[in-house]
Each structure stands twice: as structure tokens, then as C-alpha cells.
Amino acid sequence: MTETHATAKYPPGRYGRRREPRPRRSWPVILVAAVVVLAGVAIAWRLFQQYGPQEYxxxxxxxxxxxxxxxxxxxxxxxxxxxxxxxxxxxxxxxxxxxxxxxxxxxxxxxxxxxxxxxxxxxxxxxxxxxxxxxxxx
CATH class of the missing domain: 2.60.40 (Immunoglobulin-like)
Structure with missing residues (x-):
């Protein structure tokens, strides 16, 4: 058995099985960020129409x-x-x-x-x- 960084720190079997790190799921974060940006643009557009430069x-x-x-x-x-x-x-x-x-x-x-x-x-x-x-x- 080769020694890894994890086994060098902790003796094998002493603290239970160590989980492998999961890959990060970035698509939900990107989706939420896109929804927030679109909502911000929609609110800004509405406020510009209401309070922006008027015809008179x-x-x-x-x-x-x-x-x-x-x-x-x-x-x-x-x-x-x-x-x-x-x-x-x-x-x-x-x-x-x-x-x-x-x-x-x-x-x-x-x-x-x-x-x-x-x-x-x-x-x-x-x-x-x-x-x-x-x-x-x-």
C-alpha cells in the first residue's frame, strides 16, 4: 500500500472511511446568477421607464x-x-x-x-x- 497525503496524516482505519471530494456543480450557481442578473435588468428597465427622461x-x-x-x-x-x-x-x-x-x-x-x-x-x-x-x- 502506498502512502498518500491522507494516510500520512491519519493512520488507516482509525477515523473511519474518508470520502473522496465531489466535483463542484457550478451550473446551479450559474443559473441562479443569471436569474438574479435578468431580474435586476428588468427592474432597472421598469424604473427607467417610470422615472427616466420624460417627453415633457x-x-x-x-x-x-x-x-x-x-x-x-x-x-x-x-x-x-x-x-x-x-x-x-x-x-x-x-x-x-x-x-x-x-x-x-x-x-x-x-x-x-x-x-x-x-x-x-x-x-x-x-x-x-x-x-x-x-x-x-x-
Whole structure:
């Protein structure tokens, strides 16, 4: 009987039969990794569609002339220059209550600056343009 590394360390028969090492099965690990990567890509794609660049992106530039019954707002809409848009403009009071709401038409142009006087039911402290979309016929 030839002496191997295992028998040199441990006397034969003393600690029971030693198992031969099994070959590693790598295909389940690869399969699980592929499923995780595909799920990650699917989630990233969905989030990009939901929160990525939008067709109409409004941004308030400034607001001024705040009174108890109105507020002036200037905003820009990033959109295709050939499209018209309709944007919802909203004012809020110090308590967070909505005190003014209007739909404002945005003309064609690369990035038109829109100035609008929003009438309010109470003194506003801020104004926002939460959404814009294709121009609606009225």
C-alpha cells in the first residue's frame, strides 16, 4: 500500500472511511446568477421607464408678486420644439393646502419660458408645476 497525503496524516482505519471530494456543480450557481442578473435588468428597465427622461419636463424658474389672492410664476418646459403642451400649475399655502390650480397652455418652441398669474384662495408660499402633457383641446 502506498502512502498518500491522507494516510500520512491519519493512520488507516482509525477515523473511519474518508470520502473522496465531489466535483463542484457550478451550473446551479450559474443559473441562479443569471436569474438574479435578468431580474435586476428588468427592474432597472421598469424604473427607467417610470422615472427616466420624460417627453415633457417642467421646471419652475421663479415665482414673485405674492399676494393674498395670487402669485406670478415663470416656468420652462423641456419638450420637442414642434409640440404644444398643457401644464398643471399649483400653489400651496404655508399649511401645505392647495390654494390655487390652473392648466396653462405652452406654445411651440425649443424651451419656452411661460409667465402666468395664478389666482389663489389664500396666501400662497410656493408654486409648482407637477405635470405637463400634450396640449388638450378645450
Amino acid at each position: 419636463e417642467p421646471q419652475v424658474q421663479r415665482f414673485s408678486n405674492i399676494t393674498d389672492d395670487g402669485i406670478n410664476v415663470e416656468f420652462v418646459v423641456r419638450k420637442d420644439a414642434e409640440k404644444e403642451a398643457t401644464c398643471r400649475v399649483r400653489a400651496r399655502s404655508a399649511s401645505g393646502e392647495e390654494v390655487g390650480l390652473a392648466e396653462v397652455d405652452v406654445p411651440k418652441g425649443a424651451e419656452p419660458v411661460v409667465s402666468y398669474r395664478l389666482a389663489t384662495s389664500d396666501r400662497p408660499v410656493t408654486v409648482e408645476v407637477p405635470a405637463c402633457g400634450p396640449r388638450r383641446s378645450r
